Amino acid sequence: MxxxxxxxxxxxxxxxxxxxxxxxxxxxxxxxxxxxxxxxxxxxxxxxxxxxxxxxxxxxxxxxxxxxxxxxxxxxxxxxxxxxxxxxxxxxxxxxxxxxxxxxxxxxxxxxxxxxxxxxxxxxxxxxxxxxxxxxxxxxxxxxxxxxxxxxxxxxxxxxxxxxxxxxxxxxxxxxxxxxxxxxxxxxxxxxxxxxxxxxxxxxxxxxxxxxxKLGSISGTPPWRQYYNTRNLLWLGINRKSFMIIKGWLIRELKYTYAIIFFGDRKLERLHFKFRAVRDALLNRRGRTYDPSKY
Structure with missing residues (x-):
């Protein structure tokens, strides 16, 4: 080149x-x-x-x-x-x-x-x-x-x-x-x-x-956005059959879940999105599963 x-x-x-x-x-x-x-x-x-x-x-x-x-x-x-x-x-x-x-x-x-x-x-x-x-x-x-x-x-x-x-x-x-x-x-x-x-x-x-x-970072990360980050990284690890990615995903999610439970707002909504993200990654559900304009 x-x-x-x-x-x-x-x-x-x-x-x-x-x-x-x-x-x-x-x-x-x-x-x-x-x-x-x-x-x-x-x-x-x-x-x-x-x-x-x-x-x-x-x-x-x-x-x-x-x-x-x-x-x-x-x-x-x-x-x-x-x-x-x-x-x-x-x-x-x-x-x-x-x-x-x-x-x-x-x-x-x-x-x-x-x-x-x-x-x-x-x-x-x-x-x-x-x-x-x-x-x-x-x-x-x-x-x-x-x-x-x-x-x-x-x-x-x-x-x-x-x-x-x-x-x-x-x-x-x-x-x-x-x-x-x-x-x-x-x-x-x-x-x-x-x-x-x-x-x-x-x-x-x-x-x-x-x-x-950095306007996307103002007022913190909304629950629907956490859904996509959680789902996509787990899907990537599964799709690539990468233990390193899945390990990195697990450590990150444990930290974020701890922060949600003890310090976050809208706790139940955030945890619910986390659960759905894991479920959808395992079921290979991709694309726009949740419309950001509705949340």
Whole structure:
């Protein structure tokens, strides 16, 4: 895989009911060199006027309005499919509440050109912790966070998240898109593991050039979201026949269940969702089994 400054790169944003944040993200992408025609927004059936507002402000942008909410896993899968079929070499992914800072795209292209690993398939700009350090992930059956100082040093890793990440079309040719049946949560783990199985590499650029709004973390994790995290990780362990994943899942769930019982709100609802998550993983029930808008 040979990199050059003439790479054809698209940008992909998945959104739901955050039109004001989405506008900031699109403007940031344009400021970093993306043309409107190279930006794809997957609108997960927003009902806050997202479609009308975006079409009026950015008429040349590719806005894909879905008839139902297929969440982040489905949205990114749909966007990657569109980007790949249109012939882009790489696709830069970000959430609707995060945006690249000045120089982000240039730093990523420079990193691609300086990397000697011809199996590089993921390149992510690291998110930052509250202390301004770069956040990375390592794989121990679950994703475990650790922090390092900001730098321009390219770091090989075994796990990334999609926010602020570029994915190569060569990888898509080999393993396809991320699995929409996860709906939300764990699909990034699965995609990284599939890439590793195929011999591809993940790298992180810890330069701090990604702004992360973290709006999905405000007011804690809702019970329905815990359902998907619990179900999907257990399903992944079972599907891959991985003792390490199932062990990691069990340790995490014991900690979360303890926290729910002694410190959490809506205890019975959260525990009920946990029970249903385990049941559905064992029964191989996937996709959108519970609609977030109803909870």
């Amino acid at each position: 040979v990199f050059n400054l003439k790479l054809k790169i698209s940008a992909l944003v998945v959104t739901f009911n955050r039109k004001d944040e989405l506008i900031k993200t699109i403007k940031s992408l344009r400021f970093n060199g993306f043309q409107e025609c190279d930006i794809f927004v997957i609108n997960n059936n927003s009902n806050d006027g997202t479609q009308e507002l975006i079409e009026s402000i950015f008429p040349n942008l590719s806005l894909i309005n879905l008839p139902e909410n297929i969440a982040s896993a489905g949205g990114f899968a749909k966007g990657l499919e569109i980007s790949f079929k249109k012939g882009y070499d790489w696709c830069f992914l970000c959430n609707d509440d995060s945006r690249p800072k000045k120089g982000c795209l240039e730093s990523m292209i420079s990193a691609l050109n300086s990397c000697s690993d011809h199996k590089l398939a993921f390149l992510k700009v690291a998110n930052l912790n509250p202390n301004g350090e770069a956040l990375l992930l390592k794989w121990k059956g679950i994703g475990v966070q650790y922090s390092i100082p900001i730098s321009d040093k390219l770091i090989k890793t075994d796990l990334i998240t999609f926010d602020g990440c570029m994915i190569s079309s060569e990888l898509i040719t080999k393993i396809g898109y991320c699995d929409p049946e996860f709906f939300m949560g764990v699909y990034e783990y699965d995609y990284c593991l599939r890439a590793k199985d195929a011999g591809y590499s993940c790298y992180v650029l810890p330069n701090g050039l990604l702004e992360d709004g």
